[in-house]
Amino acid sequence: MSSSPLPVQGRNRAAIVAELRRLLPRLESVGAARALPFGLADFDAHLPQGGLTVGALHEVAPHQHGDTPATFGFLAALMARFAPSSRPVLLIAPAHVFAEHGRPHGHGLQHLGLDPARLILVETRNEKQALWAMEEALRSAVPAAVGGVVARLDLKASQRLQLTAGEAGLPLLLLRPAAAHVPAKWSPVRRQGHAPINEDASAAATRWRIGAAEAARDRFGLVTHTRWNVRLERCRNGRPGDWLVEFDHAAYRFSLAAALADPALSRGAGAPQFLRRTG
């Protein structure tokens, strides 16, 4: 600590709170963590340090079971943004996930900005091995980002992964798939059409929930840009939010579709050049 603590008698409440606010983030995080901004002022305002913390665990979950490909697309776009260097990117998943949802297709990944030459696919037999592989990959400090698909994750395992990612300074992006929707007459508990949501306690830095959204089309009706409903559910030292995000294939950039955006955003002539509004 750079400054000496104030004597107890002279402090008032506001000063104590200000001191704590200054000290706590430093005590909690492992050094000055780097953050990768999205390039969208609205987004980055909700995230701590103005962007996604690089050395941390981030969880992405689909809104419903059918939104899993959209969630995986968001994950792939995020992985592509982290360190656009030639370092490899690992994707670790148990084999049954590929059997259920399909295997990542290299030509499709190119449209999301992830160079398939950088991708290393690791297929494991079960989730325990997948967690081990993720830890190994993080500790080796070889990849630029590690992505994984894990359905069940308890608090201890997630804390361990968060610590390992923090020490290595690499992002770990986890996809938490929802269980398939069971028809009402088979399930013991009637559900309202939503898949059971993973509400386990987790030590992740941010939790996102992604839903599919209609794509932006041009005047011929051809898909130009993918869109997702992105909700930041939980964020450590940040604020939750809800957006409709559009992903630019050509420029590999995110931008906001203004449908759910803040009305304050529609003003702002001084916005930087890379921000585009739609609608």
Add this chain to the structure above:
Amino acid sequence: MLAADVSGTPRVVAANAAAEADGIRIGETIADARAKSASPAESLQESLQVRAANPAADDAALRRLALWATRYTPAVAPFDEKSGADGLFLDIAGAAHLFGGEAKLLADLGERLARFGLPARLAAAATAGAAWALARFRTSTTILAAGEERAALAPLPIEALRLSSDTLRTLRRLGFRRVGALIDNPRAPFAARFERELLRRIDQALGCTGEPLNYILPPPVYHSLRYLMEPVAAQEAVVAIAQRLMCDIVHALARDGVGARTLRLALYRVDGGVQTLDIALTRGTRSAPHVARLIALKLERNGEISADTLDAGFGFEAVGLAVTTAERVDATQAELVDDGGTAGGDAQASERCAELIDGLAQRLGPGSVQRLAPVASHLPERAETAFAANAEGAVWAAPDAARPRPLLLFAQAEPAEVMAQVPEGPPRRFRWRGVLHAVAKAQGPERIAAEWWRSGTDAPTRDYYLVEDDAGRRFWLFREGLFARETTTPRWFVHGLFA
């Protein structure tokens, strides 16, 4: 029959017994040979088979045979060009007694070669020259006692001395037919007229001067074996011993500039059984801790498959580590400060990547760590392959914006029940995996025809549609079979999912 182009026309270089029975001789042209072998009943092609001579392959095969022959003696030399390049010298000076005598050794060698399908002529003598001559010009296997070279060589023709063709021609013109004539005459006139080669060869054949032979060097073997004072059964102990064995081998590897690519760990049990563990790496390594770590991971994986990681019995009394494949590894300059992201640490980064891939592959099993490579094929399921990962990736071309491809692709397209306008309308509603989707927008069709050059029959054409349902989810459907041209009931499938 082998042919090679000599002086402009293809000539016969080698012929088998059947060809020689027909009267074909080495050195004549192929046209003459065909004429001799053609019989009125058969066609030309069937009776005579001519292949191009491949001297490089012959040399390689001879070298391999020489390596095999080191089972008899470590000193084996293949014939060089002057001696005909079609045989081997074996120096059996101290090795004959191991096989029960020279006769038995020759008999064994001849039998094994015959089993390979290589009829051979063998001879043993006190000098290399005499042995060569006897093998060439005597029909049966001969063993010559020391001191009898003069008598044995005398009746042989002068080709038995391995002289150059010019010398041979001159000698024939002068009237010398047999070696005996050369040996009996005084030496001085020969020294005056011919090069020293003639006298050297005579002396070598008779044993007056030595003949240096170019023995082949067998490829180096890197292995290390340790006998333990007490039998060992614990996994950690085995891994620690393996690391020390690797440290022993590293010196030899570094001296030769190679790294180990595949290794075999042999564990010898007290009761006589042997257990082996094979480790494969993505690139050659000289790092002992890395190899030890891979062995530990492999044992863990074995422990997962079968209940017992190491079936040690009463313990292991000896542990051996051998390098089964070695690969050239260039020494790289290590960085003083390991800063992961800089370009200077590129070689180190790719080495660490190889180590990570090795570790994952050992623990998770072969085929679990893969990279994708593009394949030039129209069919989407064939447009890429997965190969076992190494430190480098394949090169991909830029994507085509006009041809959208899904993010997730099914290996087998799943059938769907689709309602669409006949004959070529886009889908309106479809049921897939038990869920009904109503199509809001459909983009397409992209027509991908089957690869007619691959399959004999015509596989049906596919029309791909990128459909989006009410919820905003995008699917890649295709209709298989053109209505009324290929089939009356086209089927629909879901092939992939878009982000």
